[in-house]
Every structure is written in C-alpha cells, then in structure tokens.
Amino acid sequence: KSYIRLFNVRPWSKYYWVALEGTEAAGLVAADGSGRLDGELKRPGLSNSVGRSSLSPRAGVMSEPKAPTPTPGDTYKGWLFKWTNYIKGYQRRWFVLSNGLLSYYRTQAEMGHTCRGTINLATANIAVEDSCNFVISNGGAQTYHLKASSEVERQRWITALELAKAKAVRMQAESGESHIAESIHQCKCDDRMYISTLRTLGNKVEDLSTCNDLIAKHGSALQRSLSELEGVRLGGDAGDKIRQVTERATLFRITSNAMINACRDFLALAQAHSKRWQKALQAEREQRVRLEETLEQLAKQHNHLERAFRGATVLPASLANTPGDSKGSVPGKGDVSDEDDENEFFDAMEDVPEFITVPADPKRSGSNVSGISSEIGMDEQSPQEVEPVRKRRTRIPDKPNYSLNLWSIMKNCIGKELSKIPMPVNFNEPLSMLQRLSEDLEYSDLLDKAAKCQNPLEQLCYVAAFSVSSYSTTVHRTGKPFNPLLGETFELDRVKESGYRSLCEQVSHHPPAAAHHVISERGWTLRQEIALASKFRGKYLSIMPLGTIHCIFEKSNNHYSWKKVTTTVHNIIVGKLWIDQSGEIDVVNHCTGDHCHLKFAPYSYFSRDVARKVTGVVSDKDGKVHFVLSGTWDEKMEVSRVMQSSRGGGGENGTDGAGTGALEEEPTSIVIWGIEREFLPRQTMYYFSSLALTLNEPEEGMAPTDSRRRPDQRLMEQGRWEEANAEKQRLEEKQRSVRREREREAARVAGPTEDGTHQDNYKAQWFERTEDPNTGEVTHIYQGGYWEAKEQGSWGTCPDIF
Structure with a gap:
C-alpha cells in the first residue's frame, strides 16, 4: 500500500x-x-x-463501505436532512445531483413540477463538518447545511459531489475557452496567439486550483497527525505515527513547491496581458450594467401589471381563510412554489411546553392557541368579558369614484414638506391624523395580557408584538389622513368595551405634532408625542415619525419606550399605490435594562424572502437572548423561547444580524399576535378596519374641538367631495388668520425676536410641555382635566377652530 x-x-x-x-x-x-x-x-x-x-x-x-457510482447520466439521488431554521431544525428532503447541479425537493413527487432550490457545483465549495454533516455553499448567496443518516452515506454523497464538481469545472472551462476563441475570431485578432495564451492560462489556473485544494487538505491532515503524535506515548506505535507524519510532510512540501512554480508562471503571464484583460473586463461590466438596468425595468413593469391585475379582481380567498388556517397564501407574499422552508410559519402544537404565562386571545390571534390554554391557565388569566353598552357602526358610505389629474398637482411639490402642500380631499381618507394615531389601540388586548405577566421578559414580548400590531391596518391604507387643526382633539372612550380611555390633541402645527395619552383600567398607561417629517421624492413618499412612545405598567412599574419606523408610499405618480414599512425598533425597559430589537425588512421584488417580514430578539441587560420573534407586520407574530445562546457576531442562520451569536430555540413556537380575520376590509370603505369604521361616528358630549365635528371631514365621508374641498380651504385660511393674530399679540407683549420673526406663544389645552425624565426629550404630557370637563359639560376654555 x-x-x-x-x-x-x-x-x-x-x-x-x-x-x-x-x-x-x-x-x-x-x-x-x-x-x-x-x-x-x-x-x-x-x-x-x-x-x-x-x-x-x-x-x-x-474504509470498508464502497463509494457509490452515479446512475447513468451522472445522476445521483437520495434523502438528506437539510437545516431550515431554529424553529424546525433539520428537515428531510429529496436531493438530486444531475449535470453538475444539486437540486432538492420536499418529496419525490415534486420532481416534476416544483424545485425548492438549486446550487451549481462548478462554483460551489464543499466542506465536511463532522461525521455526518457537510456544507455546500456558492459564495454566500446560497448555503445548504446537510446531514446524512450515517458517515458512510455522507462519504458517498461527498464522492459523488466531488466528481460532479470536477466534471462541471472541466465543462465550464472548455465552453469558456470555446466562447472566448470565437469572440476573438470575430474581432479579427491574432487567433493563434490568443487561443494559445488562454489555453495556457486555463491550465495554470487549473493547476493552481488543484494545488490549492491539496495544500488545504494535506495541511489539515498533517495538523491532525501532529496532534495525534503529541498525544502518543513512547511505545510501539510511535514509529508508525512518526512515519505517517513524515509522509504527510513530504506530500505537503511537494505540493507547495508545485503551487509556487505555477503561481510564478501565472504571474508572468498575467502581467504580460493585464491591460488587455482590463479592457475586456470593462466592456463586460458595461454590458452587465445595461442588462441589469433592462432587467430591473422589466421587473418593475411586471410588478405594476401584477398589482393592476390584483386591483381589478376580487380579494384573494386567502383573506377569508378560517382562523386555524395558517398555511394559506397571503396576498403579496410571492408564489408558494418559490418559497423555501424559511418562509413558512406554523401554528403552535397542542403539546407545547409552558412558555408565556398569559395566553393569547383566540378571538384576536387568528390561530389555534386555545390548544395550550389548559396548560397555562386560561380560566385564571383571561379578562372578563364585558358587553358593550352600544352597538357600533359596521360600515360607512362607499367611496365615490372621482377622476383627478395627479401630475398637475404634484409636479410642483417635489422636495416640499407634506404639511405645506395644499392637498385636495381626493387624496385623503375621512379620518384625521389624531384618529389614525388612536388606531394604534386596535390590539390593546396585548397590553392587557402584558400587565398580567410576572416575568418582565415575557411582558416585553407582548409589548414588542403591540408595537408591530399598530402597522397591520396600514397595508392597504394609501389615503392621506386629514392634517389636524391646531387645538383639534379626539377622544376614544372604550372603558366598557376594552377598559381604556384615549385622548389626542394637536399641540403644534409647524412642525405638525400630536400628543396622545391613554389610561387603562387594566393596569397600563400609554403616552406618545408624534411629529411627522415627510418628503415627496417624485416616485415615492417617505413619512418619518419623530417622537417616542411610552408604556408604563402599574403593577410591575416597568417603563417601556420605543420609536416608530419609516412608512413609504410607492408609485405616487404612475401605478397602483402601495405601502411599505422599513427600519428598526428598539423597545427598552428602563427599569430592568431588558430590550427587544425588531427589524422591519424593506420590500424587494428580487428577494425570495417573506414580504413585510419582521424579526427580533428579546435580551436581558447582559445581552443574553431569551426569546426570538418572527412574523410579518400585516398578519401575525410568533415567539419562541431560546434554550441556549452564545454571544457573538450573529450569522446567516442566527438572528438576522442582531449580534447575538448562535441561538438554539425550542422546536415549537406560539402565535402571540394575529390579525382579526373575522373582518374583511373593503376597498369601497377605504380599507378601514372594524375599529376605524367607528372612529368618525358622532357621539353625545364630544368636545367642540373633536375631529368628529370637523365639517370638511364629515362632508367627505358623505361623498360630497367638492363641498369638502371648499370647506377645507376655509378652515385652513381661518387657522392662518388666527395664527397671524396670535403672533401680533406676542410681538406686542414681548417684541420681535433677533431675526425679525414673531414667536408663536401657543399653549396646548390639555397637555403640558415638559422634559421626559427617562429619554431627556422635550414632550407634551397630559395634565388632566379633560374627562372631568366632559362629565360636567364645561367646554368654555376650548377654542373655536371649526
């Protein structure tokens, strides 16, 4: 031997x-x-x-087992276990190796119609991890972590893959040489010199590749032999080990010398022909850029046609799925046949171990979380059902179909702030920004459950899910809400239905800012001041909310804060409008130091990932991850407990760049939040949710500054848009005249400022401007008195804004 x-x-x-x-x-x-x-x-x-x-x-x-021989046609098939994600781990998949391509399917029956993924072995790297595991990667775009049933089976696959890779590389080199030779012949160059040079370079590159592989593998073998030699005691086997090390070292030295000689020859040739190759490479790059631009234009046209087709047809049936069906297709999430295992979500199993001590509400969650209610105490934890005192409305007048020349209005508005653009009501929806801000309470039951949590980390999971749920109603809401007038208010009294009272007030007009305060009888308080910075970019509109949201729980005294992400409205000029949310949210517990990092992935037409995807991790003050969140901001959020985590830089199969290292999660997860599937938003009613339909419903005892008393908004809801436009201009002019009078009064009392302008000394009616003790920001905090004034019917201090 x-x-x-x-x-x-x-x-x-x-x-x-x-x-x-x-x-x-x-x-x-x-x-x-x-x-x-x-x-x-x-x-x-x-x-x-x-x-x-x-x-x-x-x-x-x-070794004893024989390596497999591929079937006729260089085809090799078999079952392997493929790593999917931390929730499901390794899953059994059917792999087919043919013509230098490794493809996989869920079952053998899928081979005729649905391929789940393919890697070209000509550019792939094959690495062995341990006795049964190996990795195939093509440079980062695709990586398969595979596991065979035994070491023998793994060796068979490695052998077949190496053979297929070698053949693919040879075929690629031969075809590349042929293509380059033909191109040079067409350019009427010196055929013999170029073909000879290319053939020589190809041989040198092949020698370099072979020597490089041998150096790496012989080096590893030599290192293992040296390690074994260090642990060998002086005895009978010492001579064999030393002889083996000597053979490995000799092989390594010979291969290294061969590689050095090949590198020297290759360097000489490369220096002689570098300028020619640079010119050819530049021409190829320019052609590639042109092709990419053409492909991008075609993709945009395809996307526009697809959205136009969806808008012209009825709503997909997936929105009408039963609450327990979580595997149905979702509009805008791509073709199911193109989705990988990482793009799927599954409901929790009924035998899931104890996880979060407060159960999800089956009426809200839209999934079968009731299966775990018996283990975690549904009867003990569920809030008591309270019948509403009045029946809320379930519809509004249908939206009329008015034509509008959008370009004639928008062409002079590029680069201006949205609040300074005179917009007709044709772009609006019959709700004010104060009412849209109150829609954050659509899933307030998440905060009710969070208030009952004993563990602050579990409570943080519910708060994070609540921060995501506020965007679920915006997926089709392309209409612009009415800009509130200065001093305008909106109250939302849902004590008997949901246990909370909400009050919003417009506290500033330039820049526009609204203060919001919510007090709940179920143990939590929510407050925020949101100012919108928006810019029109021609093709899209970016809306950047400024300000911080605070949530305080009475029982635990935990204080959480977070900020909102950027909202983008696409296809402003041409095409069908659509909404996207992108950015990151950090939910921080100022009492314990715990935090949750959420990432909203921006939509990309070329991405195979789930549309509107949200991922996140919940960590303690030391940075140790305890829970992992995943889902979409328009459908649901799932949470799973982390059994083991290691600090580090994260990775491709880690936590989406959260910097927490490798995570080992429990195999099951629960749906902590899901959309209300019982209600289907209709296009003719502005895609309003069930809560949004009730926000502009008139009630007795409203303040004279309430948004429901606003005449232009009421006229628009009734379909009288021309009258609404005239009323809107009247209200805006009235607001300007009041402001000029206020500035003149301020100038008479205090005089003009140094730059010659006049200071606006406006003070909010129900909120007081102060510094937040936790964040240090200057914000407006509710000072009380509104609900007492409503009980007494005493609105004498309210300004006349309508």
Missing part, C-alpha cells in the same frame, strides 16, 4: 492511494479523499479490473 502519482489522468500531478494485493489493485482513490479514479488501471502483470473503495482522510486508511 502506498501513494502513487499518475500522469495519464486529469487533473495532472494528483496523488492517489493504491492498495496492491497479489496481482490486483484492490483500491484506487484520491489520496485526499476527495474523489476516486474512474476507468481501469492497465499495467503488465496486473488485472484490468479496479475495485473502488473510500478512504477516510482523517485516519489515512481504507
């Missing part, structure tokens, strides 16, 4: 392990374990048949 060097096979200068028994070659495989020699070994005195067996590169001896 020995290593021999065969010069009549490709690749050249590659060593093979040969075991001679009598007159037959019992085994002939690559010395590095990467492949075997196909064909017959012919030598005088030896048999022509060659037995093939695999070599364990770690031990350096022949």
Whole structure:
C-alpha cells in the first residue's frame, strides 16, 4: 500500500492511494479523499479490473463501505436532512445531483413540477463538518447545511459531489475557452496567439486550483497527525505515527513547491496581458450594467401589471381563510412554489411546553392557541368579558369614484414638506391624523395580557408584538389622513368595551405634532408625542415619525419606550399605490435594562424572502437572548423561547444580524399576535378596519374641538367631495388668520425676536410641555382635566377652530 502519482489522468500531478494485493489493485482513490479514479488501471502483470473503495482522510486508511457510482447520466439521488431554521431544525428532503447541479425537493413527487432550490457545483465549495454533516455553499448567496443518516452515506454523497464538481469545472472551462476563441475570431485578432495564451492560462489556473485544494487538505491532515503524535506515548506505535507524519510532510512540501512554480508562471503571464484583460473586463461590466438596468425595468413593469391585475379582481380567498388556517397564501407574499422552508410559519402544537404565562386571545390571534390554554391557565388569566353598552357602526358610505389629474398637482411639490402642500380631499381618507394615531389601540388586548405577566421578559414580548400590531391596518391604507387643526382633539372612550380611555390633541402645527395619552383600567398607561417629517421624492413618499412612545405598567412599574419606523408610499405618480414599512425598533425597559430589537425588512421584488417580514430578539441587560420573534407586520407574530445562546457576531442562520451569536430555540413556537380575520376590509370603505369604521361616528358630549365635528371631514365621508374641498380651504385660511393674530399679540407683549420673526406663544389645552425624565426629550404630557370637563359639560376654555 502506498501513494502513487499518475500522469495519464486529469487533473495532472494528483496523488492517489493504491492498495496492491497479489496481482490486483484492490483500491484506487484520491489520496485526499476527495474523489476516486474512474476507468481501469492497465499495467503488465496486473488485472484490468479496479475495485473502488473510500478512504477516510482523517485516519489515512481504507474504509470498508464502497463509494457509490452515479446512475447513468451522472445522476445521483437520495434523502438528506437539510437545516431550515431554529424553529424546525433539520428537515428531510429529496436531493438530486444531475449535470453538475444539486437540486432538492420536499418529496419525490415534486420532481416534476416544483424545485425548492438549486446550487451549481462548478462554483460551489464543499466542506465536511463532522461525521455526518457537510456544507455546500456558492459564495454566500446560497448555503445548504446537510446531514446524512450515517458517515458512510455522507462519504458517498461527498464522492459523488466531488466528481460532479470536477466534471462541471472541466465543462465550464472548455465552453469558456470555446466562447472566448470565437469572440476573438470575430474581432479579427491574432487567433493563434490568443487561443494559445488562454489555453495556457486555463491550465495554470487549473493547476493552481488543484494545488490549492491539496495544500488545504494535506495541511489539515498533517495538523491532525501532529496532534495525534503529541498525544502518543513512547511505545510501539510511535514509529508508525512518526512515519505517517513524515509522509504527510513530504506530500505537503511537494505540493507547495508545485503551487509556487505555477503561481510564478501565472504571474508572468498575467502581467504580460493585464491591460488587455482590463479592457475586456470593462466592456463586460458595461454590458452587465445595461442588462441589469433592462432587467430591473422589466421587473418593475411586471410588478405594476401584477398589482393592476390584483386591483381589478376580487380579494384573494386567502383573506377569508378560517382562523386555524395558517398555511394559506397571503396576498403579496410571492408564489408558494418559490418559497423555501424559511418562509413558512406554523401554528403552535397542542403539546407545547409552558412558555408565556398569559395566553393569547383566540378571538384576536387568528390561530389555534386555545390548544395550550389548559396548560397555562386560561380560566385564571383571561379578562372578563364585558358587553358593550352600544352597538357600533359596521360600515360607512362607499367611496365615490372621482377622476383627478395627479401630475398637475404634484409636479410642483417635489422636495416640499407634506404639511405645506395644499392637498385636495381626493387624496385623503375621512379620518384625521389624531384618529389614525388612536388606531394604534386596535390590539390593546396585548397590553392587557402584558400587565398580567410576572416575568418582565415575557411582558416585553407582548409589548414588542403591540408595537408591530399598530402597522397591520396600514397595508392597504394609501389615503392621506386629514392634517389636524391646531387645538383639534379626539377622544376614544372604550372603558366598557376594552377598559381604556384615549385622548389626542394637536399641540403644534409647524412642525405638525400630536400628543396622545391613554389610561387603562387594566393596569397600563400609554403616552406618545408624534411629529411627522415627510418628503415627496417624485416616485415615492417617505413619512418619518419623530417622537417616542411610552408604556408604563402599574403593577410591575416597568417603563417601556420605543420609536416608530419609516412608512413609504410607492408609485405616487404612475401605478397602483402601495405601502411599505422599513427600519428598526428598539423597545427598552428602563427599569430592568431588558430590550427587544425588531427589524422591519424593506420590500424587494428580487428577494425570495417573506414580504413585510419582521424579526427580533428579546435580551436581558447582559445581552443574553431569551426569546426570538418572527412574523410579518400585516398578519401575525410568533415567539419562541431560546434554550441556549452564545454571544457573538450573529450569522446567516442566527438572528438576522442582531449580534447575538448562535441561538438554539425550542422546536415549537406560539402565535402571540394575529390579525382579526373575522373582518374583511373593503376597498369601497377605504380599507378601514372594524375599529376605524367607528372612529368618525358622532357621539353625545364630544368636545367642540373633536375631529368628529370637523365639517370638511364629515362632508367627505358623505361623498360630497367638492363641498369638502371648499370647506377645507376655509378652515385652513381661518387657522392662518388666527395664527397671524396670535403672533401680533406676542410681538406686542414681548417684541420681535433677533431675526425679525414673531414667536408663536401657543399653549396646548390639555397637555403640558415638559422634559421626559427617562429619554431627556422635550414632550407634551397630559395634565388632566379633560374627562372631568366632559362629565360636567364645561367646554368654555376650548377654542373655536371649526
């Protein structure tokens, strides 16, 4: 038994392990374990048949199982376990190796119609992790972590993959040489010189690749042998170990010298022809840029046509799925056949272990979380059902179809702030910004459950889900809300239905800012001041909310704060309007130091990922991750407990760049929040949710500054848009005249400022401007008195704004 060097096979200068028994070659495989020699070994005195067996590169001896031979047509098939995500782990998949391509399917039946993924082995790297695991990657775009059922099965796959890769590389090199030769011939250049140079360069590159692989593998084998030698005591096996190390070192030295010589030759040729290759590369780059631009235009046209088709048809049936169906397709999430395992969500299993001590409300969640209610105490934790005192309305007048020349209005508005653009009501929806801000309470039951949590980390999960749920009503809401007038208010009294009272007031007009305060009888308080910075960019409109949201729980005294993400309205000029949310949210517990980092992934037409995806991790003050959140901001959020985590830089299969290192999650997760599937928003009613339909409903005892008393908004809801436009202009002019009078009064009392302008000394009616003790921001905090004034009907201090 020995290593021999065969010069009549490709690749050249590659060593093979040969075991001679009598007159037959019992085994002939690559010395590095990467492949075997196909064909017959012919030598005088030896048999022509060659037995093939695999070599364990770690031990350096022949192993018993035979390496597989691919089926006719270089095709190899079989079952492997593929890593999907931390929730489901390894899943059994059917893999097919054919013509240098490795493809996989969920079942064998899918081979005829649905391929889940493919890697070209010509540019792929194959790495062995342990006895049964190996990794195939093509440079970062695709990485498959695979596991075989046994070490023998893994070695069979590695052998087949190495053979297929070598053949694919040869075919690619030959086709590349042929294509380059034809191109040079067409350009009427010196054919012989270029073809000879290209062939020489190709051979040198192949030598470099082969030597590089051998150096890496022999180096690893040498390192293992040296490690084994260090642990060997002086005895009978010491001589064998030293002899083995010597052979490995000799091979490594020979290969290194060959690589150095090849590098020297390659460098000389590269320097001689570098300028020509740079010009050719620049031409190829320019052509690639042109092709990418053309492809992007085609993709945008396809996207526009697809959205136009969806808008012209009825709503997809997936929105009408039953609450327990979580596998139905979702509009705008791509074709199911193109989705990988990472793009799927599953409901929680009924035998899930104890996780979060407060159960999700099955009426809201839209999934089968009731299956775990018996284990975590549904009867003990559920809030008591209270019948509403009045029946709220369930519809509003249908939206009329008015035509409008959008470009004639928008062409002079590029770069201006949205609040300073005179917009007709044709772009609006019959709600004010104060009412849209109150829609954040659509899923206030999440805060009710959070108030009952004993564990602050579990409470943080519900608060994070609440921060995501506020965007669920915006997925189709492309209409612009009315800009509130200065001093305008909106109250939302839902004590008997949901246990809370909400009050909003417009506290500033330039820049526009609204203060919001919510007090709940179920143990929590919510306050925020949101100012909108918006810019029109021609093709899209960016809305950047400024300000911080605070949530305080009475029982635990935990104080949470977070900010909103950026909202983008696309296709402003041409195409169908659509909404996207992007950015990051950090929910911080100022009492314990715990925090949750949420990432809203922006939509990309070329991405295979789930549309409107949100991921996040919940960590303690030391940075240790305890929970992982995943889902979409328009449908649901799932949460799973982390059983083990390691600090580090994160990774592709980690936590989406959260910087928490490798995470090991529980195999099951629960749906902590889901949209209200019982209600289908209709396009003719501005895609309002069930709560939004009731926000502009008149009630007795409203303040004279309440948004429901605003005449232009009421006229628009009734479909009288021309009258609404005239009333809107009247209100805005009245507001300007009041402001000018206020500035003149301020100038008479205090005089003008240094720059010659007049200071607006407006003070809010129900909120007081002060500094927040936790964030240090100057904000407006509710000072009380509104609900007392409503009980007494005393509105004498309210300004006349309508």
